[in-house]
Amino acid sequence: MKVLIPSLNLYFGICFTHHINFILPMSLKHEIDEQGEYNFVIPNIKDWPIYDVNQQKTEFLQDLIARTKEKIKEMAGSPKKLHDILARTRYLEQIRIQEEPWRVDPSDDWRFWHKKVRKVLLKSATQHNYDNGLSASEEAIFDDIISRYAHEIVGSFRPKTYHLASKVLPRFLSRLLNTFSSRKFFKVKYRLKDRLKITGQIELIRELATKGTLVVVPTHFSNLDSVLVGWSLHTIGLPAFLYGAGLNLFNSRIFGYFMSRLGAYRLDRRKKNPLYMEALKMYSQIVVERGCHSLFFPGGTRSRSGSIETRLKLGLLGTIVEAQRRNFVEDIPKYGKEPTDRGNKVFIVPLVLNYHFVLEAKRLIDQHLKQSGKEKYYIDKDVFPSSKKAYEFLASMVGERSEILLSFGKPIDIFGHPVDSEGNSLDSNGNFVDIENYFVSNGKMSEDKQRDEEYTRLLGEHILKQFYQYNVVISSDLIAFIAFELLKKRNPKFDIFGLLRLPEEERVIDYNDYIETVEKIRKELNIRAKLGELQVADHLNTDIHRLVNHGLSNIGLYHTERPVRKTENGDITSDNMNLLYYYHNRLLGYELEKLI
Amino acid sequence: MSYYGVIGSGNFGTAMANVMALNGKVLIYVRRQEVYDNILHKRFNRGQKMHPNVRPTLSLEEVAENCKIIVPLVPSSNFRDMMKKAAPCLTPEHILIHGTKGLGLSIPSKTEMDKAIPLRREYIQTMSDIIQQESVVIRVGCLSGPNLSKEIANNEPTATVVASRFDEVISKGKEALRGSMFRVYGSHDVLGVELAGVLKNIMALGAGMLRGLNFGENSKAMLISRGLGEMIKLGNALGADTTAFLGVAGVGDLVATCSSHLSRNHTVGYRLAKGEELQAIVTDMNQVVEGIKTVRIAKGIAMYYQLELPIVEGLYRVLYEGDSIANCMEYLMSHGFDKDVDFY
Numbered sequence: 001m002k003v004l005i006p007s008l009n010l011y012f013g014i015c016f017t018h019h020i021n022f023i024l025p026m027s028l029k030h031e032i033d034e035q036g037e038y039n040f041v042i043p044n045i046k047d048w049p050i051y052d053v054n055q056q057k058t059e060f061l062q063d064l065i066a067r068t069k070e071k072i073k074e075m076a077g078s079p080k081k082l083h084d085i086l087a088r089t090r091y092l093e094q095i096r097i098q099e100e101p102w103r104v105d106p107s108d109d110w111r112f113w114h115k116k117v118r119k120v121l122l123k124s125a126t127q128h129n130y131d132n133g134l135s136a137s138e139e140a141i142f143d144d145i146i147s148r149y150a151h152e153i154v155g156s157f158r159p160k161t162y163h164l165a166s167k168v169l170p171r172f173l174s175r176l177l178n179t180f181s182s183r184k185f186f187k188v189k190y191r192l193k194d195r196l197k198i199t200g201q202i203e204l205i206r207e208l209a210t211k212g213t214l215v216v217v218p219t220h221f222s223n224l225d226s227v228l229v230g231w232s233l234h235t236i237g238l239p240a241f242l243y244g245a246g247l248n249l250f251n252s253r254i255f256g257y258f259m260s261r262l263g264a265y266r267l268d269r270r271k272k273n274p275l276y277m278e279a280l281k282m283y284s285q286i287v288v289e290r291g292c293h294s295l296f297f298p299g300g301t302r303s304r305s306g307s308i309e310t311r312l313k314l315g316l317l318g319t320i321v322e323a324q325r326r327n328f329v330e331d332i333p334k335y336g337k338e339p340t341d342r343g344n345k346v347f348i349v350p351l352v353l354n355y356h357f358v359l360e361a362k363r364l365i366d367q368h369l370k371q372s373g374k375e376k377y378y379i380d381k382d383v384f385p386s387s388k389k390a391y392e393f394l395a396s397m398v399g400e401r402s403e404i405l406l407s408f409g410k411p412i413d414i415f416g417h418p419v420d421s422e423g424n425s426l427d428s429n430g431n432f433v434d435i436e437n438y439f440v441s442n443g444k445m446s447e448d449k450q451r452d453e454e455y456t457r458l459l460g461e462h463i464l465k466q467f468y469q470y471n472v473v474i475s476s477d478l479i480a481f482i483a484f485e486l487l488k489k490r491n492p493k494f495d496i497f498g499l500l501r502l503p504e505e506e507r508v509i510d511y512n513d514y515i516e517t518v519e520k521i522r523k524e525l526n527i528r529a530k531l532g533e534l535q536v537a538d539h540l541n542t543d544i545h546r547l548v549n550h551g552l553s554n555i556g557l558y559h560t561e562r563p564v565r566k567t568e569n570g571d572i573t574s575d576n577m578n579l580l581y582y583y584h585n586r587l588l589g590y591e592l593e594k595l596i
Numbered sequence: 597m598s599y600y601g602v603i604g605s606g607n608f609g610t611a612m613a614n615v616m617a618l619n620g621k622v623l624i625y626v627r628r629q630e631v632y633d634n635i636l637h638k639r640f641n642r643g644q645k646m647h648p649n650v651r652p653t654l655s656l657e658e659v660a661e662n663c664k665i666i667v668p669l670v671p672s673s674n675f676r677d678m679m680k681k682a683a684p685c686l687t688p689e690h691i692l693i694h695g696t697k698g699l700g701l702s703i704p705s706k707t708e709m710d711k712a713i714p715l716r717r718e719y720i721q722t723m724s725d726i727i728q729q730e731s732v733v734i735r736v737g738c739l740s741g742p743n744l745s746k747e748i749a750n751n752e753p754t755a756t757v758v759a760s761r762f763d764e765v766i767s768k769g770k771e772a773l774r775g776s777m778f779r780v781y782g783s784h785d786v787l788g789v790e791l792a793g794v795l796k797n798i799m800a801l802g803a804g805m806l807r808g809l810n811f812g813e814n815s816k817a818m819l820i821s822r823g824l825g826e827m828i829k830l831g832n833a834l835g836a837d838t839t840a841f842l843g844v845a846g847v848g849d850l851v852a853t854c855s856s857h858l859s860r861n862h863t864v865g866y867r868l869a870k871g872e873e874l875q876a877i878v879t880d881m882n883q884v885v886e887g888i889k890t891v892r893i894a895k896g897i898a899m900y901y902q903l904e905l906p907i908v909e910g911l912y913r914v915l916y917e918g919d920s921i922a923n924c925m926e927y928l929m930s931h932g933f934d935k936d937v938d939f940y
Contacts (some may be wrong), residue, residue, distance in 0.1 A: 415688075415734060417732075427683075427731070427732045428729065428730070429683070429684075431684070433688060433732045434687065434688065435688060436688075437687050437688035437689040438688040438689075438734060438735075440688075440689045441764060442664075443664075448763075448764060450762070450763045450764070451735075451762055451763070451764050454761050454762055455734075457761075458734065591716065594900075
């Protein structure tokens with residue numbers, strides 16, 4: 001038996017037997033303070049895995065660069081093809097610099113790509129024979145490029161900033177919120193917690209943080225998601241997670257300062273070249289291999305249409321499967337000093353965020369409609385919401401009406417099995433499953449890319465399934481869904497674009513018809529909730545008129561045009577069909593429209 | 597030498613065990629002592645001579661322990677029970693390639709199932725869904741094709757498809773099943789291959805009726821071609837591609853089944869057309885007739901996904917609403933859909 005080192009309040013209780021003495025892990029304590037915050041799973045920040053990533057940054061970068069290069073060479077197959085990839089990357093980078101420069105870009109960007117890289121590649125292409133590999137100068141430039149990317153991606157975690165943020169931010173929020181809540185200062189801190197509701201098997205997730213590596217995968221609707229997810233992970237006492245944040249967010253100096261020191265690594269969506277993508281994926285793989293809890297949005301980008309993700313980006317997810325496989329093949333040392341027996345398993349934790357309104361809704365749905373089907377030609381010029389908007393958003397949380405629900409899904413292993421608090425995978429009868437054997441072929445652990453891609457696809461399906469199962473249907477989703485579907489049913493000849501151009505006078509729905517449909521769908525939602533296909537918020541099961549009013553007063557609070565509202569006659573209408581469509585989309589995927 | 601497991605000792609199980617015995621040792625699981633003794637001592641089962649490489653066993657544990665590639669070939673009505681029994685012995689390392697043509701249903705509340713109700717994909721389970729629900733096995737495949745057991749036993753040439761999302765399963769399936777008279781193709785569309793194998797039973801019922809009405813080849817060809825279109829629409833609605841329906845497991849199996857007079861589905865159709873009552877035929881046959889249940893499921897899928905399927909509709913009326921075959925024929929010949937190919 002592995003001997004554990006006791007430390008602080010995590011492990012204690014010494015047992016003696018006849019021959020050996022060993023220390024039993026006692027169950028982790030789960031204490032909630034008056035603020036609603038859990039005690040830290042690992043009390044000392046310097047014992048957190050993320051701390052080590054930063055402490056061992058030089059060695060980490062070397063490993064990242066070497067393995068990325070190796071992977072790309074393997075992918076290219078031959079030196080000539082590698083040269084072609086380098087040349088293509090240079091071309092794409094030059095276009096990026098010309099067409100979409102950002103403040104956060106390094107000052108020598110143009111000089112590096114246009115002068116240095118171009119010169120070397122040109123010379124090699126004309127003078128070098130690729131039979132025996134790249135030329136020395138091209139090899140060096142290959143190294144330079146990967147190193148440049150690696151340094152750009154890797155963030156740095158600073159405990160002091162974490163402390164500062166975790167102490168200052170709630171106070172800042174409280175002060176901010178205070179001004180919106182009749183200046184009742186002392187009530188505010190409780191109200192914040194009331195408005196942000198976290199549900200799920202929190203204690204199981206906390207236990208798992210000490211048994212293996214957590215990968216939290218949330219739905220993605222707003223740029224504020226990462227702040228809220230970070231806040232919720234802190235609230236439930238988990239150590240800081242590594243997470244990817246769009247490089248565009250670093251354009252803002254303040255956000256950039258905080259984010260890079262809170263464990264964010266940088267993702268640049270402009271860079272679609274294979275060298276960058278591989279560096280990014282390798283980064284994600286190495287940190288998970290070494291036991292650092294991570295967070296990424298598996299949908300890749302915010303949902304433009306407002307619906308829950310219907311498809312996931314499998315690239316980063318694939319690195320998780322590969323990290324798990326490698327952990328079974330090799331004994332990879334883990335980051336973090338505690339606990340010392342953290343196993344080699346990865347646990348996936350889906351997380352669903354539910355908002356009554358999304359700040360960027362208007363911009364998102366416009367993008368969705370404009371691009372429909374042309375995503376790859378789309379250039380993301382989106383920026384972080386202005387501080388005024390963010391302020392309004394936060395302010396709304398103390399309003400009596402609005403709430404945000406963060407619903408944690410069931411933790412699973414990478415094959416979708418539920419896990420117990422010891423991290424054991426369980427089959428449908430509750431028996432232990434030795435998941436290592438999924439990588440066994442002909443009696444041996446084997447590497448099989450196609451097989452692992454299929455495992456990744458299946459993992460994606462498990463995550464998506466949970467997104468829908470743990471989605472909490474709230475009043476605003478329901479009222480928007482029904483308003484749009486009733487208009488759609490009334491105008492069967494119109495396609496989506498026709499419906500969105502419906503003149504104002506044709507948008508009015510008789511209140512009684514509306515209520516009747518709300519009732520019908522609510523009944524169906526309750527049936528589905530019992531079957532475990534979704535969840536419904538408590539406020540859904542109230543008097544039907546109150547439910548509709550709850551939705552009406554919450555939906556899209558800060559949009560100048562209301563997605564759904566009552567007319568003077570008490571009927572239902574919409575001021576903005578695009579927004580109505582956006583909020584309606586949240587309930588797609590359950591095939592409820594067939595019942596209307 | 598590889599060790600393959602076969603679960604089920606019916607006509608097809610016995611025939612496939614003999615095919616696989618050409619490529620390795622085969623352990624065939626049987627439930628009855630009598631069958632065990634026959635295979636072990638007399639070296640005969642279901643009129644087929646057993647290959648020397650085939651060994652019987654009464655223990656599922658023994659199959660799971662010795663064979664990492666297992667081929668379950670039991671009737672769909674027993675499939676889930678068999679999986680429940682086998683599940684404790686199966687590990688993530690196992691590969692299961694089933695050859696069972698049937699569908700399971702899980703309807704939420706206790707709905708009366710003597711009539712069709714709207715069915716969405718979530719309510720319908722293919723055999724590979726059941727394998728994954730009941731056991732820890734993920735590497736799953738299925739085999740399907742124009743594989744009439746009697747002809748395989750006679751060593752007549754034929755083909756089959758091994759479908760799986762995993763290349764590894766396809767290649768291992770090919771290795772296990774190949775034979776000089778048994779050609780194995782690969783496909784990634786598991787759902788399509790499984791559904792094609794199930795839905796063709798509907799058409800077999802129809803083919804039996806046509807023969808019972810003494811109709812000839814023209815009407816059978818019409819049934820097969822129009823029937824294929826309906827099968828594809830059902831498959832697409834449930835998420836399968838069209839291609840699997842056009843291969844050996846689709847049109848291949850459909851033609852074979854509609855041409856054979858021996859199948860249970862065909863017999864039911866034939867006897868109905870000769871004027872017998874459905875209940876009497878089913879009682880008399882004392883066997884599960886897959887096609888009858890499949891018609892109801894297909895009708896349910898059509899209701900949910902709003903599909904226009906005249907053959908399914910006509911057969912449903914005959915089997916479940918007591919309509920006459922004459923009315924059914926009249927409906928089929930006069931319905932309003934007149935486009936030749938309306939699937940892609």
